[in-house]
Amino acid sequence: MCAESPRWGAHPVGIAYRSGALALAGVVAAILAGCASEPPPPPVAATPNVSPDALVGKWGLASYHRDTDRPRTLKEATAQCSKPYVINKGPNGGVMMYLADQPELQELVLKPGPDGKTYLGPPGDAGTADDRVVSDVEPNSFTTVWVDPDNASRYGTMVYERCGKRA
Amino acid sequence: MKAPAAEYLRRLLIKTALATAVVLAPSFFASAQQIDMNVVDQPGYVPSPEEEQLSGAYEKQIVFFRSSEAPGTILIDTSQRFLYLVQPNNRAIRYGIGVGRQGFQWSGLQKISRKQEWPDWRPPPEMIERQPYLPRFMAGGPGNPLGARALYLGQTIYRIHGTNQPQTIGHAVSSGCFRLVNDDVIDLYGRVPVGTKVIIKQAVAL
Numbered sequence: 001m002c003a004e005s006p007r008w009g010a011h012p013v014g015i016a017y018r019s020g021a022l023a024l025a026g027v028v029a030a031i032l033a034g035c036a037s038e039p040p041p042p043p044v045a046a047t048p049n050v051s052p053d054a055l056v057g058k059w060g061l062a063s064y065h066r067d068t069d070r071p072r073t074l075k076e077a078t079a080q081c082s083k084p085y086v087i088n089k090g091p092n093g094g095v096m097m098y099l100a101d102q103p104e105l106q107e108l109v110l111k112p113g114p115d116g117k118t119y120l121g122p123p124g125d126a127g128t129a130d131d132r133v134v135s136d137v138e139p140n141s142f143t144t145v146w147v148d149p150d151n152a153s154r155y156g157t158m159v160y161e162r163c164g165k166r167a
Numbered sequence: 168m169k170a171p172a173a174e175y176l177r178r179l180l181i182k183t184a185l186a187t188a189v190v191l192a193p194s195f196f197a198s199a200q201q202i203d204m205n206v207v208d209q210p211g212y213v214p215s216p217e218e219e220q221l222s223g224a225y226e227k228q229i230v231f232f233r234s235s236e237a238p239g240t241i242l243i244d245t246s247q248r249f250l251y252l253v254q255p256n257n258r259a260i261r262y263g264i265g266v267g268r269q270g271f272q273w274s275g276l277q278k279i280s281r282k283q284e285w286p287d288w289r290p291p292p293e294m295i296e297r298q299p300y301l302p303r304f305m306a307g308g309p310g311n312p313l314g315a316r317a318l319y320l321g322q323t324i325y326r327i328h329g330t331n332q333p334q335t336i337g338h339a340v341s342s343g344c345f346r347l348v349n350d351d352v353i354d355l356y357g358r359v360p361v362g363t364k365v366i367i368k369q370a371v372a373l
Contacts, residue, residue, distance in 0.1 A: 060303065061302050061303050061304075062302050062303060062304035062305070062306075063302040063304070063305050063306070064305070064306035064308075065306065065308040065309065065310060065311075066306070066308055069306035069307075069308070072306070073304065073306050076287075076304040076306075077303075077304065079304075080303035080304055083292060083295050083303050085299075085303070098299060098300035099300070100300065101300065102300060103297070103298060103299055103300065153310065154310060155302070156305070156306075156308075156310070158302060
């Protein structure tokens with residue numbers, strides 16, 4: 001037959017423990033209050049690891065849905081330079097590109113995400129519905145995937161191969 | 168001899184009836200025509216099974232069909248938006264199709280020169296002009312505007328293909344190709360070999 005566990009406050013040793021715990025809580029509260037009185041330091045804005053210059057140029061644009069189609073899609077993208085997707089520098093340091101389903105050019109900026117990814121989209125928070133994730137950036141190619149799940153499922157993974165390759 | 172007033176009324180009634188018929192005739196013919204849709208391609212859109220299911224006349228069905236063409240021949244009626252696969256014994260399998268929109272309709276005689284499963288999509292230059300955000304090449308797969316299968320017509324740029332937009336069946340929306348829902352184009356693809364004769368007409372006389 002198991003003995004019952006001692007109840008707090010019913011035993012002299014328990015009373016002592018309770019008093020000590022309360023005192024400790026008070027000290028902790030004082031420390032926290034002291035910390036709360038100082039404003040937190042402003043977050044340091046991280047710089048994206050991709051430069052807008054890397055995206056400027058004329059590109060063959062292609063897309064795929066199945067990863068197994070990536071190698072041949074990259075080849076096909078190279079063959080699309082008769083109808084290049086042109087990316088020019090924007091007036092405010094960004095790049096001029098199209099958002100999904102929109103035929104008007106807009107200035108988009110590169111934004112580092114808290115998840116370590118690089119986002120490309122309208123100025124503002126990183127990772128919003130209008131953004132793309134930029135990856136695999138090389139002098140003559142890069143890849144984007146739309147953040148918005150509907151856009152991503154429709155357009156798949158989009159690959160850009162530079163027309164007139166850089167050395 | 169009729170009274171002048173009665174004669175006047177009779178002629179007035181006839182004129183009114185004729186005028187009414189003239190006014191109503193255009194709307195009658197208009198209602199009898201399928202109204203063209205103004206639809207933009209939706210690359211990547213994957214329709215639900217409910218959307219894929221056609222009903223009524225555009226559902227795949229066996230129909231009575233008298234033709235001098237041999238079984239295995241495809242006849243396309245662009246005005247009624249049907250594709251017939253001639254069968255023996257005065258029958259045909261009839262599929263509902265979408266056809267070219269105004270200015271992109273054509274007729275002629277072709278043969279199936281090539282067949283492809285889950286074909287790649289290359290939007291034509293004029294489409295890229297209108298929709299510059301489109302990829303210039305999209306690898307085949309669900310969501311590809313050409314759908315599950317493509318049957319290429321001779322050396323032309325035209326195809327019989329599937330679609331990711333089932334709501335366009337029965338309408339004139341394309342740039343000249345003929346589209347079927349994916350289940351139907353898979354069915355047709357399995358029935359016809361390369362070399363199949365394809366006759367495209369504005370109206371097919373039964």
